[in-house]
Amino acid sequence: MSAKYWSTLIFATSVACAGTPKHETAHWSYEGATGPAHWAELDQSFRTCESGAEQTPIDFPSGVTPGLVPGLRFEYRPSSLTIVNNGHTVQANYDPGSRLELGGETYELVQLHFHAHSEHSVAGKTYPLELHLVHRSAQDKLAVVAVFIEQGGENAALASLFAHLPKTEGEPTSVKRVAIDASKFLPEQRWAYRYRGSLTTPPCTEGVEWTVLSVPVTALSAQIQAFTALYPNDYRPTQPQHDRTITGAHFGYEGEQGPEHWGEEAPGWGLCSAGKQQSPIDVPLSAKPTVPADLQVRYKPAPLSIVNNGHTVEVEYPTGSEIEIAGTKYALAQFHFHAHSEHTIAGKSYPLELHLVHRTADNALAVLGVMIEEGAENAALAPVFQNMPASVGPAREVSGATIDAAKLLPATLSMWRYDGSLTTPPCSEHVKWHVLATPIQASHAQIERFTQLYRTDARPVQPLGERSFY
Numbered sequence: 001m002s003a004k005y006w007s008t009l010i011f012a013t014s015v016a017c018a019g020t021p022k023h024e025t026a027h028w029s030y031e032g033a034t035g036p037a038h039w040a041e042l043d044q045s046f047r048t049c050e051s052g053a054e055q056t057p058i059d060f061p062s063g064v065t066p067g068l069v070p071g072l073r074f075e076y077r078p079s080s081l082t083i084v085n086n087g088h089t090v091q092a093n094y095d096p097g098s099r100l101e102l103g104g105e106t107y108e109l110v111q112l113h114f115h116a117h118s119e120h121s122v123a124g125k126t127y128p129l130e131l132h133l134v135h136r137s138a139q140d141k142l143a144v145v146a147v148f149i150e151q152g153g154e155n156a157a158l159a160s161l162f163a164h165l166p167k168t169e170g171e172p173t174s175v176k177r178v179a180i181d182a183s184k185f186l187p188e189q190r191w192a193y194r195y196r197g198s199l200t201t202p203p204c205t206e207g208v209e210w211t212v213l214s215v216p217v218t219a220l221s222a223q224i225q226a227f228t229a230l231y232p233n234d235y236r237p238t239q240p241q242h243d244r245t246i247t248g249a250h251f252g253y254e255g256e257q258g259p260e261h262w263g264e265e266a267p268g269w270g271l272c273s274a275g276k277q278q279s280p281i282d283v284p285l286s287a288k289p290t291v292p293a294d295l296q297v298r299y300k301p302a303p304l305s306i307v308n309n310g311h312t313v314e315v316e317y318p319t320g321s322e323i324e325i326a327g328t329k330y331a332l333a334q335f336h337f338h339a340h341s342e343h344t345i346a347g348k349s350y351p352l353e354l355h356l357v358h359r360t361a362d363n364a365l366a367v368l369g370v371m372i373e374e375g376a377e378n379a380a381l382a383p384v385f386q387n388m389p390a391s392v393g394p395a396r397e398v399s400g401a402t403i404d405a406a407k408l409l410p411a412t413l414s415m416w417r418y419d420g421s422l423t424t425p426p427c428s429e430h431v432k433w434h435v436l437a438t439p440i441q442a443s444h445a446q447i448e449r450f451t452q453l454y455r456t457d458a459r460p461v462q463p464l465g466e467r468s469f470y
């Protein structure tokens with residue numbers, strides 16, 4: 001069976017972002033009475049366009065960081081060029097044999113097409129074009145990979161495609177002796193936003209897996225204009241996110257998302273691999289702890305508000321408790337645990353390490369690290385260990401329970417001080433670390449309350465480098 005036959009077959013049976021068979025359903029467009037605001041009224045089969053709660057496109061809010069997608073593999077091969085202007089966009093049907101692995105499923109690349117301007121946006125920002133690579137699984141599940149195209153250098157990979165855009169609507173035509181290679185349409189950095197959405201054209205069918213790559217590729221202004229001359233606005237406006245989760249950057253403590261990969265996981269996490277002042281560290285035997293004269297601790301009891309955030313269990317502290325370092329006030333914001341300890345003392349680690357995180361009004365950070373060894377039950381921490389949320393969720397206040405951070409510190413405030421970083425992405429530096437030399441105690445059962453949730457959430461020690469203690 002020839003490749004050409006398959007292309008035609010795929011096109012004919014394809015439910016894609018564009019390419020609705022016009023003889024069966026109503027005419028739709030991108031403006032006026034048949035535009036996106038009216039799609040649902042045009043045809044019974046288009047009702048999801050309005051009633052659906054998981055519609056595409058969406059805007060990605062600035063709070064979501066895109067990240068590497070575990071298990072995402074592109075196995076694309078070159079394809080002959082079969083191209084069609086279908087009245088809604090220009091689409092290239094792809095030869096069989098190019099695959100996408102995503103979420104443990106295998107999809108076949110069936111076609112690709114463009115929208116102007118981009119359908120998705122990032123914190124309100126759109127790009128001149130958005131490329132959609134449409135894939136289908138053997139079970140007819142759809143997965144679309146979107147690539148933003150911005151104006152810049154020439155896009156050699158897309159040149160042959162842009163050079164053969166059919167000026168008028170018609171049937172797919174095979175362009176002799178011209179090939180395209182979708183593997184070259186992708187940006188080098190594959191950071192992405194993922195979410196469940198829909199087709200962006202009628203009938204707006206839901207259940208589509210969206211992977212929107214955050215780094216744009218470039219094309220010459222003339223290349224972009226070759227498309228926009230035909231379709232200046234074939235984009236659907238962004239739809240409500242509703243209660244959908246946008247999956248972005250992730251970090252873990254082992255495997256593909258483990259500490260040695262954090263630096264590549266997401267834009268802005270580069271310090272995790274390239275930083276020179278990273279935490280934790282091993283405190284060398286030669287470093288003598290001191291009781292700093294310029295440090296004051298003013299902690300007050302507070303109602304217990306606790307959260308399992310997927311990386312640790314954290315107790316949120318209300319305003320009113322602070323430390324003062326050389327005249328600068330840092331408010332206690334939260335404390336959390338690591339198992340085992342992140343810092344080590346002359347190579348020795350402890351079952352847990354408590355981090356009390358403080359920040360100034362302009363977000364400078366100071367952390368007190370307290371080692372927890374196995375021993376007597378810790379009465380001050382009892383309400384925390386008793387109320388650790390078993391599953392990830394928002395912070396909740398435990399009615400009637402209070403916590404007093406002042407009682408979490410050892411009697412002697414002897415410590416090592418050094419300049420380090422957050423021990424989790426984005427691994428930001430200029431964090432004033434205070435590692436207390438005297439451990440506190442917790443019972444075996446208390447420690448287990450935490451390690452049953454997080455067996456290991458400790459970043460390995462980082463090189464001390466040029467740094468010294470003060």
Ligand SMILES: [Zn+2]
Binds near residue numbers: 017114115200
């Ligand atoms: Zn599309």
Ligand SMILES: [Zn+2]
Binds near residue numbers: 336337338423
């Ligand atoms: Zn920590």
